[in-house]
Amino acid sequence: MNKTLTIARRELSSFFFSPVAYVALIVFSFVASLLFFSTFGPGAPATLRAELNWIVWLLVFIAPGLSMRLLSEEIRSGTLEMLMTAPVNDTQVVIGKWLGAMGFFVVLLIPLLIHTVVLEWCAEPDYGPILTGLVGVVLVGGLYLAIGLFVSAMTGNQFISFLITVLITGFLTIGLYMLARAQWVPGSIQEAMYYLNVDQQFEGFAKGLIDTGNFIFFFSGILLFLFCAVKLLESKRWR
Amino acid sequence: MAEKHDPLTIESQASRRIKYGLNVTIGVLAAAAIVVFVNWIGYRTLYKRFDFTATRKYTLSQQTRKLLTELEKDYRIVTLFTDLRPVHESVRDLVDEYGRYARRIDVQHIDPSIDIARHEQLFQDVLKRYENDLKPLADAVDRGQATVQRVRGEIAALLGPLKEVGEHPDLPAGQLGPFIQRVRAAFSQLDPQLAEVDRKIEDDVSHALPNLSRARSDLRGLLERIDADVLTAARDEFQRQADEPTLANALKEPLLQIVRRLQQTQDQLQKTLEAIRLTEPVESYDQVRSDLMATQSIAVLGPGGVRVIPITEMFREPDPQQVQQTGKGELSFLGEEKLTGTLLGMGLDQPPLVVFVQGGRAPAVGPGGEYEQVAQRLRSADFEVEQWNPTGQFSQQFGQPMPPRPPPEPKPGQKALWIVLPFAPANPRNPMGMANDGKQQTVDLLKRRLDEGDAAMVMLMMDPMAAFGGTNPFVEWLGEEWAITPQLDRVVLEEVRLPNRRTSGNAQINVNEWPTDLPVTTALGGMQAVFVHSSPLIVGSNDREVKHHPLVELRGQRLWAESDFQVLQATNQAKFDAATSQETFLVGVAAEKGEQRLIMVADPIWASDRITTFGFLPGLGGGPGLADIAGAAFPANSELFVNGVYWLAGLEQLIAASPRTQDIRRIKPQMNHGELVAYRWLLLAGMPVTVAIIGVGVWVVRRK
Numbered sequence: 001m002n003k004t005l006t007i008a009r010r011e012l013s014s015f016f017f018s019p020v021a022y023v024a025l026i027v028f029s030f031v032a033s034l035l036f037f038s039t040f041g042p043g044a045p046a047t048l049r050a051e052l053n054w055i056v057w058l059l060v061f062i063a064p065g066l067s068m069r070l071l072s073e074e075i076r077s078g079t080l081e082m083l084m085t086a087p088v089n090d091t092q093v094v095i096g097k098w099l100g101a102m103g104f105f106v107v108l109l110i111p112l113l114i115h116t117v118v119l120e121w122c123a124e125p126d127y128g129p130i131l132t133g134l135v136g137v138v139l140v141g142g143l144y145l146a147i148g149l150f151v152s153a154m155t156g157n158q159f160i161s162f163l164i165t166v167l168i169t170g171f172l173t174i175g176l177y178m179l180a181r182a183q184w185v186p187g188s189i190q191e192a193m194y195y196l197n198v199d200q201q202f203e204g205f206a207k208g209l210i211d212t213g214n215f216i217f218f219f220s221g222i223l224l225f226l227f228c229a230v231k232l233l234e235s236k237r238w239r
Numbered sequence: 240m241a242e243k244h245d246p247l248t249i250e251s252q253a254s255r256r257i258k259y260g261l262n263v264t265i266g267v268l269a270a271a272a273i274v275v276f277v278n279w280i281g282y283r284t285l286y287k288r289f290d291f292t293a294t295r296k297y298t299l300s301q302q303t304r305k306l307l308t309e310l311e312k313d314y315r316i317v318t319l320f321t322d323l324r325p326v327h328e329s330v331r332d333l334v335d336e337y338g339r340y341a342r343r344i345d346v347q348h349i350d351p352s353i354d355i356a357r358h359e360q361l362f363q364d365v366l367k368r369y370e371n372d373l374k375p376l377a378d379a380v381d382r383g384q385a386t387v388q389r390v391r392g393e394i395a396a397l398l399g400p401l402k403e404v405g406e407h408p409d410l411p412a413g414q415l416g417p418f419i420q421r422v423r424a425a426f427s428q429l430d431p432q433l434a435e436v437d438r439k440i441e442d443d444v445s446h447a448l449p450n451l452s453r454a455r456s457d458l459r460g461l462l463e464r465i466d467a468d469v470l471t472a473a474r475d476e477f478q479r480q481a482d483e484p485t486l487a488n489a490l491k492e493p494l495l496q497i498v499r500r501l502q503q504t505q506d507q508l509q510k511t512l513e514a515i516r517l518t519e520p521v522e523s524y525d526q527v528r529s530d531l532m533a534t535q536s537i538a539v540l541g542p543g544g545v546r547v548i549p550i551t552e553m554f555r556e557p558d559p560q561q562v563q564q565t566g567k568g569e570l571s572f573l574g575e576e577k578l579t580g581t582l583l584g585m586g587l588d589q590p591p592l593v594v595f596v597q598g599g600r601a602p603a604v605g606p607g608g609e610y611e612q613v614a615q616r617l618r619s620a621d622f623e624v625e626q627w628n629p630t631g632q633f634s635q636q637f638g639q640p641m642p643p644r645p646p647p648e649p650k651p652g653q654k655a656l657w658i659v660l661p662f663a664p665a666n667p668r669n670p671m672g673m674a675n676d677g678k679q680q681t682v683d684l685l686k687r688r689l690d691e692g693d694a695a696m697v698m699l700m701m702d703p704m705a706a707f708g709g710t711n712p713f714v715e716w717l718g719e720e721w722a723i724t725p726q727l728d729r730v731v732l733e734e735v736r737l738p739n740r741r742t743s744g745n746a747q748i749n750v751n752e753w754p755t756d757l758p759v760t761t762a763l764g765g766m767q768a769v770f771v772h773s774s775p776l777i778v779g780s781n782d783r784e785v786k787h788h789p790l791v792e793l794r795g796q797r798l799w800a801e802s803d804f805q806v807l808q809a810t811n812q813a814k815f816d817a818a819t820s821q822e823t824f825l826v827g828v829a830a831e832k833g834e835q836r837l838i839m840v841a842d843p844i845w846a847s848d849r850i851t852t853f854g855f856l857p858g859l860g861g862g863p864g865l866a867d868i869a870g871a872a873f874p875a876n877s878e879l880f881v882n883g884v885y886w887l888a889g890l891e892q893l894i895a896a897s898p899r900t901q902d903i904r905r906i907k908p909q910m911n912h913g914e915l916v917a918y919r920w921l922l923l924a925g926m927p928v929t930v931a932i933i934g935v936g937v938w939v940v941r942r943k
Contacts, residue, residue: 017941022934026927033922041915043908045325111926118918123906128291183356195282207332208292216281220274227270231263 003088004096011070011100021104024065029111031058036115046123048115049206052133055112056140056202060173063141064165066105067148068158070097071233075156080236090233094226098142098149105141109134129208136205139218140198144169146225153232172198288339297336302892303579307341314582315540317347317361319531320550330537330553333574351534361538362447365531365545369524376451379518380444383458384437386511390465391433393504394426400497401426409487415480422473429469436461448528452520462512466505474501526619539578541585544621548577580893584620591888592649593617595626596684597660598677602626610660612851613880620893622884623653629677629684646684655693656887657685661700661843665709682712686720694836694887696880700843701774702727703804717839721830722785724777725841726800730807731773731824734797734815744801744813746772748793750875756788757829758894759882768875769850772807773826774841775800784832790879791827791840798824827879829886838883846880 015021035051074080083093112134119125147168152161177200179185180193194200201214290298299307316334320327331348338346351358366373404410405419440457443450480486481494523544530536530547537553539546553574584590595603595610603626604614614624631643649655662678685695702711706728717723732744750768753760770793778787799820806813827840844850849863853872861872871877885893 016937019934019938022930022937025930025934029926029930030923033926036922037919040906040918042906042910044906046904046906111922114922114926118922119906122910122914122918123904125904126293128293132291181354183360195278204288207297208290209297210289210291212287213278213281216278220277224270224274228267231266235259235263 004092004099007088007093007096008099008103011097012103015066015100015104024062025108028062028108032111032115036118040118046119046125048112048119048130048133051112051115052137052206053199053202055137056199057173059137059140059144060169061166062108063105063144063169064148064151064162066101066108067145067165068152068162070101070149071152071229072156072158072161075153076158084233084237090230094149094153094229094233098145098226101145101149102138102142105145106138109137109141112137126208129206132204132208132210133206135210136202136214139205139215140202143198143218143221143225146222146229150225150229150232153229169198172196174199297332299336299340300575300579303337303575304340306579306582306892307337307344310341310343310582310586312542312586313343313345314341314585315345315347315364316578317349317538317540319349319351319358319361319534319536319538321350321352321534326550326554327535329572330550330574333578334537337578359447362531364540365527365538366448368540368545369521369527372521373451373524376455376518376521377444377449379515380440380451380454380458382511383455383462383515384440384444386462386508387433387437387440387458389507390504391430391437393500394429397497397500398423398426400493404490404493404497407490407493409489411485411487415486418476418480425469429465433461433465448531450528452525455515455518455520459512459515462508462515466508466512470501470505470508474498474505477501522618537578539581539585541582543585546581546585546619546621548581553577576894580620583890583892587621587890589650589653590621590623591890592623592625592647592653592655593658593884594647594655595624595658595660596646596681597626597628598630598662598681599660603658603660609847609849610658612848613846613877616877616881617884620881622888629680649693654888655688656884657688657693657695658884659685659695659697659713661698662713664700664702665704665711679712682716686716689835689837692834694889696838696840696883696887698843698846699725699727699774699839699841701730701772701807706802706804721832721837721839722779722787723828723830723839724779725839726775726777727841729774729800729802729819731775731793731798731826732801732810732813733793733795734799742815743811744799744806744815746807746810748773748795748798749873750791750793752792752794753875754789754792757790757886758891759788759829759879759886760790762882762894763875763878766875766878767873768845768879769873770826770842770845771850772843773824773845775824776826776828776839776841778825778828778830786831788829788831789825789827790829790838790883791825791842793824793826794822796822798822800824829883836887836889838887845876851877851880 032051032055035054036048039045039047039050071080074083084090088096116125116130119130144165148161148165151165151168152158154164155161176193176197180190180197180200185193195217201217204211204214290296316337318327318331318334320331323331334346334348338344347357347361349357349361401419401423405416405423410416436457440454443454443457477494477498481491481498486494527545527547530549531538533549535550537548537550539548554572593614595614597603597609602608603610604624605611605626608614608626617624625647627644627646629643629646631641647655659681662676662681665676685697689695697713697717699711699713702709705711705714705726711727714725714727717725730746731748732746733748734742735745736742748770750770751766753763753766755761768791770791773791773793797815797820799816801807801810801813801816801819826842827838830837830839840846850873851871852863853861854864882894885891
């Protein structure tokens, strides 16, 4: 566990030592605040629901941006071989990298906490939906980072890693949203598509609801993609 | 000697790749299969939901959950919203909960302005449900359209022969020539008119939800007009001219030929008209169609039919007094009660029969009916509504009462509810009238029907004869059987202070507080009703074990029961009578005796259209019929009536018992522009700048 946390700490600090992270933080805080003000005003409902719904769609691009360099950079620079010879196993590497990215992602969400404080100053918000909404955003981010990590293990090219991850997360969010409503899709497949649609899974969180089904979806998705990333990493030893 | 190599120790690169590759593939597939299995288990069996909202607003009530788990048929709930304001979002969220909780409910959200294909598909599904009912009407309209085409063809074909006759050298001077010219001109103008009407009818018929009633009405009007104004007039005149002995034979035969052709066309047209007259519009379909055409509604499709709930029925305006006192004025949300009530109503095998019993001239329901507003609400809930006059229904056409018919009979297994409207007080100058006024007959009917399981709502009005010991069969029956004594010799008045220290009495008393014994009145919390010329009731115990529940209580500091008939004729001269004053007068009561149920209200017009359709227009005053525009001024009157009927029918679940006040936490309305700007600067500029400063700081520290 110590080794995992060491890798996570190292990964997290590498984020903050890079100017790209601060640019990402500045842009995200600005965009999130714009979204916040789109529904903020005297007499308006004191809720983050609309903002959080938009942020889930923004994560389609944000999470791939965070995850594209996690393993791609190591592959490109040749430090992956060194990592593999270090006294850590592939699972520790993957989980450590994922935890580091998650740590930065959680820091990225600090503007949402500040928005909550502003709501508290101006109203008596219902904290139930706000807290469940934040939990939901963290879960969505975790899933997308796991997908991004898996994809970044495939290639040394960060841009390709970014593109493929966007493709997958975009499909899970926007693509399935459209397909599930298409007339030509049979009913039973539509139901499966609704279930796989991340937007649909997140909806309950934004309202103040937590389903055990939603948790199972996100956790199992995260574990699946992390497992696949581990296997991909293992395969580099014998390829 | 050559060394022997163990084949097991030598492994090629390719075989290693295949081995490890297969291992990884199988591992990934197995992991994916486990994930799918776990999700399937979680979705189907381990499902548990936690509602973290402050008011548990997504948690359905126990009653609803019970209903949803016991549903035996499949339903589809479709929201039809063109925009998604917070009120629409609440309704969509609620509908999603129904779909999530009940396997037999399928939920769809359609935006009619965008999801055009799905909107059309919905219309087709609705139309399918009414196919059998609409078939006779659709066939009649088809036939009518075909007849219109035939008429157009025939009229066009007659222009030639008419021209020949009109230009014949033997045409006598006189009326025939100009008449033929007029007919030719009329026929020529008729075709484009017919084409225009035909096009309109085709538009009505070819819509995804065809407006067959309007098409039928237009066709009927058109064909009747052609028959009377064109064909009959032309045929009769040509026949008369052909019968003239002085007309040349060369003209007679073609003229008779034209007459024969006109006759044939007319015969065909009249057959079609007859067929159209024999069909009736399907009112339930027309109502659903009209509701679906208006946007912002929720459609519930079930095996028994379709119900449409306008979104305005899902919310109730806040009580103005409450807004004044608390400053909070959120709409009350009735969504769950409306949806659950609708599902319940659609699941009824045999909706009750409601019979309005009236002794007066004016009809109770239907065109010109005095109680049409509440009747329409009952019809929307799939109740059958009829009316009966024990002395014979007054005929507007003949100007006198028709012979009395026997009262309507409910079908086997159907419950009937008898709504007895106020009978006019007895007129001592007309003893025969008193004997034949239908009251005794009605009481006998009620006794018989209540013993057979029906229920009744009785409305009584003030009766001056009661002060002189006059008998009223209703009063006797209510007292003996139900331990209810209406004091019809008096009316409750409220003292009103006027300028110049004068006072008068007001027979119109508002009610804002409701007893909570029964859901009938609990559901009226926050709503206002008005009662006019009400008489007090006394309820007591008797040996028949009747349970009474107060429904309507008039409250006030300066109320009294006035019995002077002269004063009641001019209540503005009434003076407060402390001897008969009470703070509370009971004027409406519900009673249960074993399985039997009865509601009694001593007010002559409380549920009539005069009150239920009364509305106020700012600057213009109030009046009946304005409720649709300005909102009902006294919404509780209609609600009390309808809830009372539901209770009598044993369908309390249809009563919207407890609307939830919406818990919408709002940003303080008094936030000024300066505060808003400050927040904008803080978040849009302050935060990014802070992050930038931190970033620069980290960079500087690292450089050192």
